Amino acid sequence: MTRRRGRGAPLVAVFLAFVAVVFFTLPLIGLLGKVEWGSLWDNLTSQQAKDAIRLSVECSLWATAISLVFGVPLAYVLARVPFPGKAFVRALVVLPMVLPPVVGGVALLLAFGRTNGVVGPWIYDTFGWQFTFSKSGVVLAETFVAMPFLVITVEAGLRTMDRRYEDAAATLGANRWTVFRRVTVPLIAPSLFAGAALAWARALGEFGATITFAGNIQGRTQTTPLAVYLLLENQQQVAIALSLLLLTVSITVLVLLRDRWFGNVRSA
Amino acid sequence: MKRFMRWVATMAVIAAVAAVFVSGTAGAAKNKTTKLSGTITVSAAASLTEAFTKMGADFQKANPGTTVSFNFAASSALVQQIQGGAPADVFASADGANMQKLVSGGQVTTEPTVFAANALTIVVKPGNPKKIKSLADLANVGTISLCADTVPCGKYAQQALTTAGVTIPTDKITKGADVKATLAAVSTGDADAAIVYLTDAKAAGTAVQAVKIPAWLNVYAIYPIAPIASSTNADLADAWVKYTVSPAGQKTLQSYGFLAPPLQ
């Protein structure tokens, strides 16, 4: 890319960008400034912290897995299969992204609540499953808010990939499943990784829907964000330690994503 | 570039005019001592939501030109906000411990007034499907919703349970951030029972059913109120505090289920 000679960087844009960067950095600096580094390890290994971390890891991974299993086919159908009302379906899929999480939690309660829900009582009577106040409720709430990120990312990847490769594979004798497995998926791998990472990060940070739908039971539904919220008052250092942990994990994921998995696949 | 400069100038003029306006009204509020006017923010415990809202309307009607806005949350959360510099004019707490934090911290410099009292009750789903009759039943009936440990009603609930010798397994307790959320877990959610204030049970009406905790096991929660030292409208803040202990204010509080305060 050749540079245009004689012009410096646009000053106004650089200044505004600088303000934006400061806006994002200051809270992080504030957090780092408050950490008591000496007792950090003890704080992170306190019982409540350990319970919260274990729950967060388990539930966010489950939520990501479920998002992949159901989200990729959904993305495929949205990208490739024509059907009436597609715009409405897509709006529905994106809805959890714009809905305030607490509202999402209330909605889940009114659908899956064991006593008041639309299908909750039936599910409880038929299968004996209760989602509220259980780990499965946490996974459900996290999947609800996280799956849209994966669907949108993968759908975009499917739309922009070169579909002639799929034609070529068909003429070479591959049935539709083989085409999907050996040609489509490798070609959309970057958007698959990005979508899964985004969904996982969103699931990890979910608060409003979790506390409203799955409740706040230590060891069972009190994920890290919930623990931070409750510990902020009388065990501030544990809350700060957990916040630091979440922050580090998020930054690591984002940096890894940027480097390795956002590159374009070169076509022959 | 010219258009940008013009925009900056316009913004500066607007900002200057607004500043004059704001300082003008603030100054005006300070000068008038005979008639109450201006705005105050009252940070009050969540259990006071319904009663204070009604009292605020009555107060504003009786004192035209005044505005009372409310900020309801758990008392412990409000203390954190005020100590962090939030601009509240009055603080009404559900226990003495939280008020003491502000006294020790210097945010409250006058002696607090106790204006109401409260007690706990168990709430269950309408019809009491799990047949809960006492605190002891809570130990093995299902999921119980309690306030978080640092919230006054959470502390009170622990107190009552300890007095009654009842231990609820940890994996059966869901903790609410304030007493309203704690109650909602029973009224809207799937919790089988919650321990909240009498006033909350009354406010929830038919959404829940109350199960009495006998007086000898119950707690007596006292509600102190005080103006915040850094308030910019000390007159109006004091007036509000006086209103809560006035006959009119007391009548309203008791109509919502609050108990009369102990004699000072």
Add this chain to the structure above:
Amino acid sequence: MLDAQVQVRIGELPIDVVLTAADGETVAVLGPNGAGKTTLLRTLAGLAALDGGHVTVDGVVLDDPARGVYVVPERRSVGVMFQEYLLFPHLSVLENVAFPLRSRGVGRAEARRRASEWLARVGLGDRAPAKPADLSGGQRQRVALARALVAEPAMLLLDEPLAALDVGTRTELRRDLRTHLASFPGVRVLVTHDLLDAVALADRLVVLEGGRVAQEGPVAEVTARPRSRYVAELVGTNLLRGDAHDHTVTLTTGGTVVTADAADGDVYVAIPPHAVSLHRQRPEGSARNVWHGTVQGADLLGDRVRIHVLGDVSLVAEVTAAAVADLGLHDGVEVWATVKATELTTYPA
């Protein structure tokens, strides 16, 4: 053996083409862009469905809307070499060539062995582990060919096989491709807009214009006796049409041509540009055909110049650059064009 009648509509263009080819025969489908060549190829491959007609290969019906038969591409025994090769970028060269075998259920070791053999056949045995992006255009073309042939299809389709290459590589690869095609026992259908490719690789030509066959036949005959302006321009010859009586042809555009061979009725007259001589004055001589015209444009082809002459009989004449300079043949200059009757060909329209 291919037996097809392709009736399909693409946008505004209705395509109706009868195409047959025997085993071991290479048929080139030639035509300008938009004539429907690619659509034709896609229907043979199964990537597009017919509206009417049928496609039958070695007696197996692959597509017949009237009878409700449609075989999906992955079930057809058809190998396709695409214009941009479409080698899978995430697989190695060897895995690319092994892909058709693996897709058909051949075990990995066996598939790789056969793929290696084919790579060796096209001269890329040592590049097996490389990725397509590491190869040159010509090498990729060979991999694409190996990949199309490894599963031994009954028919091979080639879509502009040399278009993605620069001129130098193209000549060399044209020869290679011809050798490889010759050893393929099945039917070969090649789609191209380049006459050189068609002439070098094909036995028969099918000229497609506006969705229909304008002319078909053995390569030599089509190029010697073009029946449409498109082919004539492609071949680079002058094509006139008229009504013949004995040795005289009255052209549809006016003017007359004297021919060496007698003919009757509606005929084409083909005059190679190199047979046209240009004079500044009306010449005397044995040439029976002398026409008056004006120079309207010239094309330089190395040391030869093609002069466009507008007149009763409009022609393209091929002369040397020296002649152009000597005679001063600029735009607007009046010239006399002559053609010996023995130099032109007449054939029924």
